[in-house]
Amino acid sequence: MDLADKLMNVIVITISLLALFFLHQYRFLNSLISTVRTLFKENLTGKVVLITGASSGIGEHLAYEYARRGARLALVARRNQRLQEVADVCEIIGSPETVYILGDVSNNDDCKRLIDATVNHFGQLDHLVANAGVAPVCLFEDYDDITKASPAIDINFWGSVYSSYFAQQHLKKSKGKIIVISSCAGWVFAPRTAFYNASKAALISFYETLRIEFGTQIGVTIVTPGFIDTEMTEGKFLSKEGRLEVDREMRDVQVSLMPVESVEKCAKAIVESARRGDRYLTVPSWMETTILWKVFCPEIMDGWNRFMILGPGSSYRDSPSKKILDVVNEIMQLLLP
Structure with a gap:
């Protein structure tokens, strides 16, 4: 040996x-x-596209981009009013027909139901966009009940897997595509986002494997966004109690001065990438350089993230990332009338 x-x-x-x-x-x-x-590039006119997490953020704007290109849409999320509003806009801007389906992608039965409902209604499925996700933000040691972080895996990972499992037979018939929304967090590991990072890394590994298994039967595009202007970068996180809450102070710590890409530009790039049949897409493109840092200088990247986001203090309010942002905001207030 x-x-x-x-x-x-x-x-x-x-x-x-x-x-x-x-x-x-x-x-x-x-x-x-x-x-x-x-x-x-693929002509999307008349194609049937199912999008999970379509009530806001990247999912919402993906729906608009597909609609402008004439696709028929099935939109999935848990918020009825928001989902209906998005569906109405899609039909106004170009979708021949848009339906919305309330569902929880972390539930296996719901995923089967939403795939079946889409195919029964339209008779086919051409694109599955697995986008639904949540971001727990909490230090590992600060959890009182560790199971409160489980939605990160249940929604981000299993929600995509369940949907893909029930959609695969229909996508093979149409020579369709799976577009999975992972994240640069799959290799850039910021403190307090361990479960989010793990779920996104799992998506990359899982769908890279599926691409090999499917071969030419189903195309797989893995999207790894950086900071995008969504509810998440506005501070909507899953708290350590398991509740979705907006925490602006924690947002300032985790995001700080990092440039945030517009969600419209991100969604357009994703749809165009799917039309080309790309294997990968990173938005914004400069985030691709962080892969080199991770491979060749992991100690520097890890040390930087620990210093900037955790810092020497015991409180997140003492982190350098937040202090720098506070100073810049004060300077801007002095300079701008």
Whole structure:
């Protein structure tokens, strides 16, 4: 066994070094393929698209982008009034028909019901957009009841998995696509978001595996947004008691001065990426560089996040990220009338 390991070390390292000589050719080929896909993007007119978490944020604006391109929509969320409002807008701006379905994606039976309802109504399913998610924000040691963090896995991970499981047979018939909304949090690990980070990392691993299993039968696009202008970046987090609450102070700590991408621009990029059949999309694109930091300088990235978000103090109000934001806000108030 030791001899086999030594041989594998030599073989794998040698092949990897040789592969570097073909990196430029590989990147050129990828660019060529991307150009061809851009020229022959999927026509969404009349296609049936199911979007989870469609009552706000990225999901809401994905619905608008698909609607503008003539897709028929099935919108899923738990907030009836908001969902109805989004559906009405979709039909005004271009969707031939939009239905909305109340459902909880963390419930296996609900996921089966919403997929069945969509296919029974429209007769097909072309795109599944697995978008629903929540973000618990709390230090691991501060939980009184650790099960209060379980919605992060139940909704973010299992909600996507359940929906994909019941949709797969219909997507194979239509040669359709799964667009899963993960996050840069799948590799950028900020304190207080351990369960959110874990759920998003799990999505990346799971759907990379599904892409291999499905082959050409179902396309899989994994989207990894950074900070996007949604309820989440406005401070709507899952508290340690398990309640969705808006905490502006905690938002200032976790987000601070990080640039926040517009949700409209993010949604448009996602739909265009799905039309091209991309494997991955990161929005904003500069967040892709954090992968290099994670691979080559993990200690620096981890140390930076710990210092900025936790800081030396015992209270989150003492964190450097919040203090810097407070100083900048004070300066802006002095400079602006």
